Amino acid sequence: MNKDRPKTSQPTDPLATPKATIGRLSLYLRHLENLFQAGQETISSNKLGEALDISDAQVRKDLGYFGPMGHPxxxxxxxxxxxxxxxxLGTNRDWNVALIxxxxxxxALFGYGGFHRRGFIISALFDQDPQVVGSVHGNLTVHHISELSVLTRxxxxxxxxxxxxxxAANDVATRVQAAGIVGVLNFAPTxxxxxxxxxxxxxDxxxxxxxxxxxxxRRLIPSDDDTQAPPLE
Amino acid sequence: MNKDRPKTSQPTDPLATPKATIGRLSLYLRHLENLFQAGQETISSNKLGEALDISDAQVRKDLGYFGPMGHPxxxxxxxxxxxxxxxxLGTNRDWNVALIxxxxxxxALFGYGGFHRRGFIISALFDQDPQVVGSVHGNLTVHHISELSVLTRxxxxxxxxxxxxxxAANDVATRVQAAGIVGVLNFAPTxxxxxxxxxxxxxDxxxxxxxxxxxxxRRLIPSDDDTQAPPLE
Structure with missing residues (x-):
């Protein structure tokens, strides 16, 4: 590709990125982090797609949203x-997270190891049960949900x-928004x-x-070399 | 499309379904369940894709893996x-699930409401801590992990x-496989x-x-009609 010719994948307004792309960006990033740790310097869209079962055209399209990133x-x-x-993806900075x-x-989520190292810092704990409010986890004390607005500021x-x-999920989401929090990770199956x-x-x-x-x-559709019967009826 | 002409998307061996498709099948199904509950009878690939931010070509390709499903x-x-x-997706039947x-x-997962109604029945509980083994949750008693093989059968x-x-995750995965269990949902961030x-x-x-x-x-890139400042520095 010549530098002077227009690129086939134009950089697009990031606001226009389709939701389906977002999930894949996380996948790309995780794979790239592994390659980066291993000292690899470059990768083709083909190889990147292969590793993640995504077509190379899709890889180029997804990454094209953020301007020309590939080098001929x-x-x-x-x-x-x-x-x-x-x-x-916002993981080059820290985020202050309320756990409600x-x-x-x-x-369990408070003890989960996968948040902190990506920059998601659980900074305050909330509950509405008087028996839980005041209990201490790590170096944090559980606050009553009524303190959410004050502590958010x-x-x-x-x-x-x-x-x-x-x-309780919808009521809490409303309180969260009123407090000025801008994003929610919801675990309630609703x-x-x-x-x-x-x-x-x-x-989900x-x-x-x-x-x-x-x-x-898919894997257990019987085939000729399948000698071990799986415990499926 | 004429009935006598060959279809452009040939039914493919389900074993060849790309991994990336699987995640989308769940999305399609959830949306279809909602439409079904609402009494809607048909939907175009275009509308289905629109609702989920997936291109209609991708929708037709994904659903084409399982034979011709669309009607001209x-x-x-x-x-x-x-x-x-x-x-x-295997949700037209029940699955017996061990929670380890x-x-x-x-x-928390034992109390989660989203498994049972999709046919995933938690049928046995395991731990290796002697203080936890023998405790009762719902109508199940926690077994020691050493009983996994016997109870799997x-x-x-x-x-x-x-x-x-x-x-402990890798060791437990090895035990699980040895017991004859065929699939694992892993929460350990490893x-x-x-x-x-x-x-x-x-x-993850x-x-x-x-x-x-x-x-x-993406949402908080300042725009002209954005009057309320978010609490981001």
Missing amino acids: GVGYRIAQLREKLRSV GMGNLGR ELGLQLAILAVPTP RLTVPKDLSIVSV LGSELERLAFDVN | GVGYRIAQLREKLRSV GMGNLGR ELGLQLAILAVPTP RLTVPKDLSIVSV LGSELERLAFDVN
Whole structure:
């Protein structure tokens, strides 16, 4: 590709990035982080797609949203693309996160190792149960949910993880938005009535089990060299 | 499209379905379930794609893996496509699931409402801590992990949810496979050394927060009608 010729994939307004792309950006970034750690310097869209079962055309389209990133005859420079994706995905900075709901799930998420190292810092804990408020986890004390607004301002909380029972989820989402928090990671298996100015990502654990069942179904279609019977009826 | 002309998207061996398709099948199914509940009878690939931010060409390709499903001039028949996807994703039947690790996360998952109604039945609980073994949750008693093989045969356990600490994850995955369980949903934020005959789906909660941060980043690029300042520095 000649530098003077117009690129086939034009840089687009990041606001126009399709939602389906976002999930893939995370996949690209994780793979690039591994390659980066391993000292690899470049990768082609073909190889990147192959590793993730995504077509190379789709890879080029996805990464084209953020301007021309590929280099003719070289592919993507891993360090550069990694930096760009970290910036796009917001993991090149720290986020202050409120964890709301300190039942089993909340306590499990508080102990989860995968948030902090990507820059998501759980900075405040909330619950509405008087028996839970005041309890201490790590170096944090659980606050009553009524203190959410004050602490959001004081601590600069930006995101909230909702680990509350399903019937409470919508009420809490409304409080979260009123407090000025801009994004919610929702674990309640229910659809939140989305307030306008709140980003919501819902974790659907049931659909993860569906993915697993699909893979098992697919893998265990009997074939000639399949000697071990699986425990499926 | 004429009935006598060959279809452009040939039905393919389901074994050849790309991994990236699987995640989308779950999305299609969830949307179709909603439409089905609402009494809608048909939908075009265009409308289906629009609702999920997936191109209609991609929709037709994904659904084409399972044979010709679209009807010329009609689109997809929702009841028929829903049934097909439920069968492909394995949610038209029940699965017996072992839940391994009864710490905070395990207890949270045991109480999670999104598994049972999709046919994933938690049928046995395991831990290795003598203080946890023997405790009762719902109508189930926690067994020691050493009983996994016996109970897998006795109860016909097929899938396992791994809610164990990261350092234990690989050891438990090996035990799970030896017991004859064919699929694992892994919550430990680590890459399992995949034994050959085990399907593994890893839930990466950190990447869900990345998706959220991306959406917030994208939404909060200041625009003219943006009067309310978000609490981002």
